Amino acid sequence: MPEMLNRQFILAARPQGPARLSDFKQVETPVPAPTDGQVLVRNTHFSIDPYQRNLMGNGSSEWPAIDIGDPMGGPTIGVVEDSRNADFAVGDNVQTWSGWQDFATSDGTDLRKLDADEAPLSTALGPLGLPGFTAWYGMTKVHAFKPGGTLVVTGAAGGVGSIAAQLGKLRGLRVVGVAGGAAKTAYLRDHLGLAEAIDYKAADFKEQVERALPDGIDAFFENVGGPIFPVLMEYFNKDAKMVVCGTIADYSKTELPDGPNYLPRLITLIHYRFVDIKAFATPYVIDTFPEFLSELTPLVASGKIRYREEFVDGFARLPETLLTLFDGSHSGKKLIVRAD
Amino acid sequence: MPEMLNRQFILAARPQGPARLSDFKQVETPVPAPTDGQVLVRNTHFSIDPYQRNLMGNGSSEWPAIDIGDPMGGPTIGVVEDSRNADFAVGDNVQTWSGWQDFATSDGTDLRKLDADEAPLSTALGPLGLPGFTAWYGMTKVHAFKPGGTLVVTGAAGGVGSIAAQLGKLRGLRVVGVAGGAAKTAYLRDHLGLAEAIDYKAADFKEQVERALPDGIDAFFENVGGPIFPVLMEYFNKDAKMVVCGTIADYSKTELPDGPNYLPRLITLIHYRFVDIKAFATPYVIDTFPEFLSELTPLVASGKIRYREEFVDGFARLPETLLTLFDGSHSGKKLIVRAD
Numbered sequence: 001m002p003e004m005l006n007r008q009f010i011l012a013a014r015p016q017g018p019a020r021l022s023d024f025k026q027v028e029t030p031v032p033a034p035t036d037g038q039v040l041v042r043n044t045h046f047s048i049d050p051y052q053r054n055l056m057g058n059g060s061s062e063w064p065a066i067d068i069g070d071p072m073g074g075p076t077i078g079v080v081e082d083s084r085n086a087d088f089a090v091g092d093n094v095q096t097w098s099g100w101q102d103f104a105t106s107d108g109t110d111l112r113k114l115d116a117d118e119a120p121l122s123t124a125l126g127p128l129g130l131p132g133f134t135a136w137y138g139m140t141k142v143h144a145f146k147p148g149g150t151l152v153v154t155g156a157a158g159g160v161g162s163i164a165a166q167l168g169k170l171r172g173l174r175v176v177g178v179a180g181g182a183a184k185t186a187y188l189r190d191h192l193g194l195a196e197a198i199d200y201k202a203a204d205f206k207e208q209v210e211r212a213l214p215d216g217i218d219a220f221f222e223n224v225g226g227p228i229f230p231v232l233m234e235y236f237n238k239d240a241k242m243v244v245c246g247t248i249a250d251y252s253k254t255e256l257p258d259g260p261n262y263l264p265r266l267i268t269l270i271h272y273r274f275v276d277i278k279a280f281a282t283p284y285v286i287d288t289f290p291e292f293l294s295e296l297t298p299l300v301a302s303g304k305i306r307y308r309e310e311f312v313d314g315f316a317r318l319p320e321t322l323l324t325l326f327d328g329s330h331s332g333k334k335l336i337v338r339a340d
Numbered sequence: 341m342p343e344m345l346n347r348q349f350i351l352a353a354r355p356q357g358p359a360r361l362s363d364f365k366q367v368e369t370p371v372p373a374p375t376d377g378q379v380l381v382r383n384t385h386f387s388i389d390p391y392q393r394n395l396m397g398n399g400s401s402e403w404p405a406i407d408i409g410d411p412m413g414g415p416t417i418g419v420v421e422d423s424r425n426a427d428f429a430v431g432d433n434v435q436t437w438s439g440w441q442d443f444a445t446s447d448g449t450d451l452r453k454l455d456a457d458e459a460p461l462s463t464a465l466g467p468l469g470l471p472g473f474t475a476w477y478g479m480t481k482v483h484a485f486k487p488g489g490t491l492v493v494t495g496a497a498g499g500v501g502s503i504a505a506q507l508g509k510l511r512g513l514r515v516v517g518v519a520g521g522a523a524k525t526a527y528l529r530d531h532l533g534l535a536e537a538i539d540y541k542a543a544d545f546k547e548q549v550e551r552a553l554p555d556g557i558d559a560f561f562e563n564v565g566g567p568i569f570p571v572l573m574e575y576f577n578k579d580a581k582m583v584v585c586g587t588i589a590d591y592s593k594t595e596l597p598d599g600p601n602y603l604p605r606l607i608t609l610i611h612y613r614f615v616d617i618k619a620f621a622t623p624y625v626i627d628t629f630p631e632f633l634s635e636l637t638p639l640v641a642s643g644k645i646r647y648r649e650e651f652v653d654g655f656a657r658l659p660e661t662l663l664t665l666f667d668g669s670h671s672g673k674k675l676i677v678r679a680d
Contacts, residue, residue: 054612061612062578225604238402244611250604259599264565264590266603270619271584272394272401277617279610 006031008071009100009318014057017254018326023056024072024100024319032105039088040105041078041096047125048312048321048335049074049159050248051134051282063281072100072318075130077114077121088113095124100318102339119301126334127163127300127307128293134245134282135163136292138221139171141285142278143241147172149218152232156194156223157184157332159307160245163296164221165194166305173219176212178228184332191306200228209235216240225250230262236275244279248326308333314340346371348411349440349658354397357594358666363396364412364440364659372445379428380445381418381436387465388652388661388675389414389499390588391474391622404623412440412658415470417454417461428453435464440658442679459641466674467503467640467647468633474585474622475503476632478561479511481625482618483581487512489558492572496534496563497524497672499647500585503636504561505534506645513559516552518568524672531646540568549575556580565590570602576615584619588666648673654680 005028012025034040055073057065066073076099080092085108088094093114098104114124126132138160145151151168155161156177165188168175176196177188188197196212199205209231216237222229225247236242269275299305310333312321318337324330345368352365374380395413397405406413416439420432425448428434433454438444454464466472485491491508495501496517505528508515516536517528528537536552539545549571556577562569565587576582609615639645650673652661658677664670 058612060574060609062614063612222607225607229607230603234400244607247604247608247611250608253604253608256600256602256605259601260596261599261601262596262603263570263601263606264587264593265596266606267562267565267569267584268587268590268593269400270617271587272398272403272619274402274619274621274624275617276619277610277615279612279614279616281614284614 004031005029006101006103007315008102010071011056011066011068014065014068015053019053019056019323021319021323026316031103034082034084034105036084037107038105039080039085039108039111040082040103041094041098041111042081042103042339043076043078043096043098043101044339045077045122045125046100046315046318046337046339047075047129048318048325048337049130050246050325051130052322053326064283066099071098073097074099075125077124078104093121095129100315102315119297122309122334122336123300123307125336126159126309127305128296130282131159131334132163132296132300133286133289133292135160135167135221136296137280137282137285137288138243138245139164139167140292140295141288142243142280143219143276145171145173145219145241148174149237150174150176150213150215151219151221152176152178152213152217152235153221154178154200154224154228154232155246155248155332156188156192156197158223159332159334161221161223162188162192162307162332163305164223164245166192168219168221169193170299170304174215178224178232179332187308187332206231221245222247224248227257230265233262233266233269236269236273238273240273240275242275242277244277310335312337314338316340344371345369346441346443347655348442350411351396351406351408354405354408355393359393359396359663361659361663366656371443374422374424374445376424377447378445379420379425379448379451380422380443381434381438381451382421382443382679383416383418383436383438383441384679385417385462385465386440386655386658386677386679387415387469388658388665388677389470390586390665391470392662393666403621406439411438413437414439415465417464418444433461435469440655442655459637462649462676463640463647465676466499466649467645468636470622471499471674472503472636472640473626473629473632475500475507475561476636477620477622477625477628478583478585479504479507480632481628482583482620483559483616485511485513485559485581488514489577490514490516490553490555491559491561492516492518492553492557492575493561494518494540494564494568494572495586495588495672496528496532496537498563499672499674501561501563502528502532502647502672503645504563504585506532508559508561509533510639510644514555518564518572519672527648527672546571561585562587564588567597570605573602573606573609576609576613578613580613580615582615582617584617650675652677654678656680 566589
């Protein structure tokens with residue numbers, strides 16, 4: 001930190017369509033002083049996640065959006081710099097929800113103390129943070145996916161999808177991952193050990209789907225949306241269960257895509273095959289976070305659940321790093337921006 | 341009956357697209373003789389229902405389809421003509437599943453004895469038969485629709501929709517019915533007492549929707565499909581529940597409609613507002629039929645649940661009467677063909 005000012009990226013405008021750099025504005029404010037019962041946290045690592053597009057507002061969502069002028073939201077990892085709260089000591093590592101700013105005060109209720117001996121601190125933003133929680137909740141609390149069936153995970157190489165796919169494996173499902181490009185599908189097969197990996201960017205995508213799903217789809221974990229779903233939905237079996245966790249391909253769309261119109265076909269498939277489609281949002285179910293941690297921490301610490309991270313250095317690069325999630329350039333690794 | 345032969349309409353071909361008269365063939369076979377434990381039933385009333393299109397096969401459904409050459413399926417009302425089963429006497433009125441034929445034998449396990457003093461016999465094919473059961477199951481067992489919310493029922497003047505709408509009212513929901521034409525919407529408002537009725541054929545359909553749904557949609561009972569759903573789905577509230585009971589507008593489609601493609605928008609709405617969409621099929625849940633009858637029989641007998649019937653005379657008119665369900669000429673009343 002060159003000077004003791006609190007750098008913040010505030011939301012300058014609600015995007016209409018894709019988020020742009022101009023939707024954010026960097027400002028500097030005084031470092032807040034903790035009052036009795038509070039701690040001052042300095043953020044060192046900032047999580048970059050697709051759902052942050054929804055935090056910026058999207059016009060039709062029940063996801064909580066942040067206000068214009070407020071710091072951009074998201075989880076961080078930080079260090080307690082000053083404490084007037086008996087539960088925290090200077091130097092404690094914590095996970096916060098304070099968003100894109102160097103410093104924030106807290107009464108401690110929204111902080112999670114991290115133990116670097118238990119798992120690498122960065123996992124608190126990935127497999128042991130919101131992405132892992134999202135995968136766990138969708139795979140655990142939304143539907144009872146039955147062992148033995150075929151689970152399809154889209155965005156399977158990503159921060160949420162890769163955890164969902166591995167949880168599916170651990171729960172006895174035959175897991176088929178969908179991702180874009182040969183590098184990601186190789187990762188799914190060779191490192192995550194999925195039964196099949198489908199490359200939605202390949203010319204023979206439909207043939208890959210046909211080969212990978214000889215017994216249809218019993219469980220579907222949707223992270224992506226876009227044009228690949230109408231191909232996959234034809235494989236729904238009777239009583240198939242689908243959880244809509246995200247639709248990253250569609251978050252920024254402002255116009256309906258051209259036809260044909262697949263909606264009546266989806267409704268007909270739901271009707272004919274008794275497909276059950278549900279969704280959820282983590283802010284409304286965060287009370288189950290401790291249950292998630294108790295299941296996932298040993299799995300991550302022991303390497304039974306694998307993850308990949310990509311670090312970007314420099315507070316100033318937060319906005320541009322977020323935008324890479326939506327422009328197709330993202331590797332699928334969990335993105336973390338480190339403060340300079 | 342001019343001669344003692346068993347007239348049958350058998351399935352001659354599986355329709356590709358809309359069902360046609362040529363998909364049925366009338367044949368005459370000997371009247372079957374009951375063996376020990378069996379009864380012989382003569383059918384007097386044949387139920388005509390949209391789901392019968394699915395019985396003919398549709399290429400992608402988990403609904404049980406009948407075989408080519410077998411009598412067309414469906415519930416009937418009949419009279420026991422001969423009995424070698426102690427549980428049934430000659431002259432008993434029964435509801436059967438014997439389909440489109442004059443006579444059928446049964447061991448009694450698939451027969452329901454009817455009491456004309458309890459409710460008119462014809463109700464066994466309508467509000468106290470499969471249409472009523474379908475409405476009841478969808479409104480009772482699929483989702484827990486909460487009192488106080490707004491329920492939208494499409495096809496609300498029809499045999500299933502009108503029962504679902506009235507059950508919604510009885511359970512404390514604000515019910516908005518959608519139907520085609522002024523006569524049907526007047527029926528919904530004036531006879532069924534729904535809060536609002538929307539005419540999907542009206543030029544100001546979208547304005548009617550806007551006026552009828554000031555508080556959005558919490559519960560949705562879908563019977564229709566087709567182009568009106570994309571208009572309605574925008575009104576889903578957070579945690580809205582939808583049951584897909586039927587998609588009569590889409591049963592016979594063999595090609596996808598032109599765009600725009602509303603599917604990504606539906607998935608996004610499910611994601612943003614945590615909409616839960618489910619479906620069911622009565623053949624798989626028929627074990628709850630007695631529970632349905634115990635709730636609905638007093639409601640129908642007392643007039644708290646109303647119904648409308650339209651009788652067509654002549655066995656030979658069964659196929660043409662079924663086709664009226666799909667060509668837009670149907671009044672919405674429960675169609676029953678009487679044997680000559």
